[in-house]
Amino acid sequence: MTNITSTDTHITAGMRRARIALFIVFFAQGLGFGSLFARLPTIKATFEFSDSTLALMTLALPLMAGVATLVTGSIVQRVHSDTLLRWAIVANLTALALIGFADSFALLVPAWIVMGIAFGMVDATMNMKAVSLQQRYKRSIVVGFYAIYSAAGIVASLAAAFTAQAGLPLWVFFGAEFIVLVPLLLWSGRSLVHARVGAAGAAGAAGSAGAAGAAGATGVARSAAGAPARVRVPWLPVLSIGLVLTSAYFIESSASSWGSVYVHDTLAAPESVAALAYGGYSAAMLIGRLSADWLIRAFGAKRVIQVCALIALAGMLAVVFATAPWMALVGFALAGGGLCVIAPLAFAAAGTIDDTGVAVARANTFTYVGFLLGAALIGPIADLSSMRIAYMISVALAVVILFLARGLASRIEGAEQSPQTA
Structure with missing residues (x-):
């Protein structure tokens, strides 16, 4: 391409x-x-x-x-x-x-x-x-x-x-x-x-x-x-994009709401260290977003989103299998850097469904679904089992993002190659 x-x-x-x-x-x-x-x-x-x-x-x-x-x-x-x-x-x-x-x-x-x-x-x-x-x-x-x-x-x-x-x-x-x-x-x-x-x-x-x-x-x-x-806009293509957004915001919510708790309680880190969990996540996400548009223009949306999805998955695996606080902190940072492009490109993909903005608005609803589920489910599941097991949900959702990432990028690149109408 x-x-x-x-x-x-x-x-x-x-x-x-x-x-x-x-x-x-x-x-x-x-x-x-x-x-x-x-x-x-x-x-x-x-x-x-x-x-x-x-x-x-x-x-x-x-x-x-x-x-x-x-x-x-x-x-x-x-x-x-x-x-x-x-x-x-x-x-x-x-x-x-x-x-x-x-x-x-x-x-x-x-x-x-x-x-x-x-x-x-x-x-x-x-x-x-x-x-x-x-x-x-x-x-x-x-x-x-x-x-x-x-x-x-x-x-x-x-x-x-x-x-x-x-x-x-x-x-x-x-x-x-x-x-x-x-x-x-x-x-x-x-x-x-x-x-x-x-x-x-x-x-x-x-x-x-x-x-x-x-x-x-x-x-x-x-x-x-x-x-x-x-305007009638089909729901089916929005649902696949919504699943990506729900997954991404579940992981973000689990990091912001429970990351420091996980590093402190499970890995016995002092609070001063545990507090860095979401800070590292956010900093990596910001750094990634500052360079992402250039990377997408240079290498294409498909390659960038797939690599980023892999990085996010590697980050969450590092969090779950961490044996020391620094491993979990690195994992959260990798997850933030990997997820940096997921939501923006998901909305860009939704924008190819129609030209009224309705699909984008519908897709945006799923961000709140993910945010609420991430904040609400990690704690109760951890109480029933452990925080590591609870974070396996985020690992599974990172796999979902990786599986669907190629389809998002294909939709975006397909729209770019289509003739522009005046």
Whole structure:
């Protein structure tokens, strides 16, 4: 296969602005979510939650987000995805700020609900637009957005640690994010029109930045006036992609929720060492995502995703059969580096099923299924047997990813080789 490079298509100024706007959205989404979870101990202390109550609250967020992202597939057939994304990300950050200001459970719950719903809508629409823009670029760019998301999570953890150490109240921390990010998102949000789902041909055919803007506007008008009220998208191809996403996010959730517990309890590592489990996982994932788009352009999606799936499997095997803490830490890092491309390329594959974004939204729902299962199943299974046996589930799911990876890449590369329609 001949890899598609940037010379195969004209990259307009509008497309570049859309890419920057999406970088900002992915960063804001990662920062908001990471900030909330990093300050959960403060929320627990403020409202005097029990462990069970806090667990229910944290599980409620992905549940609401999963339902919202599924519904988003229907909403974007009636409301343009860029409009929905702009309002949902503002609602998300507004809810985060309100959580910081809440001084009673009655105020916390509505803000919590709004954040869960808005987060799911942002998650679905930003993935739609990332995939749509990649199709316009005709080369791999989608993993770079996930690199920004990963980096935002690290920034959120560091900022949370600093504000907690300084004794700053939640409303200062969350409010500062709102004040900085919302104006930036509103300012850059207009550029998202150049990544409009289903309008790739209109703006992509223009020969200059000005022509691109005019063509994009024309494409939007035609889409608004002529698009059917509802588009039927088959579920069957989405299910295979969803299985990959469920598997990947189960492994990630098992690493984030239980990794440090495994290294501490099973391998007798001190807490200072055990805490590095998810840190190594996240750092390796970020490093992998920073270079993944280049590797995909150089070697092809099929080769990269298969190698990464093998690395993830090797990492989880190292975790399960570790006899010393350092072996498990290396295993978690390998798993993070291997999984770095799985979710972005799974969404890219979903984007080939239809040009409305519905398939991407449906696929996104499976990320929450994996996240919830990973957090919920590892502990009880470990209680019934051992943590090593519980982590065998992650090994099995890494095998599933390896088995299905080739099909994902074939779908992406097949779409790249197909003639582009105007």
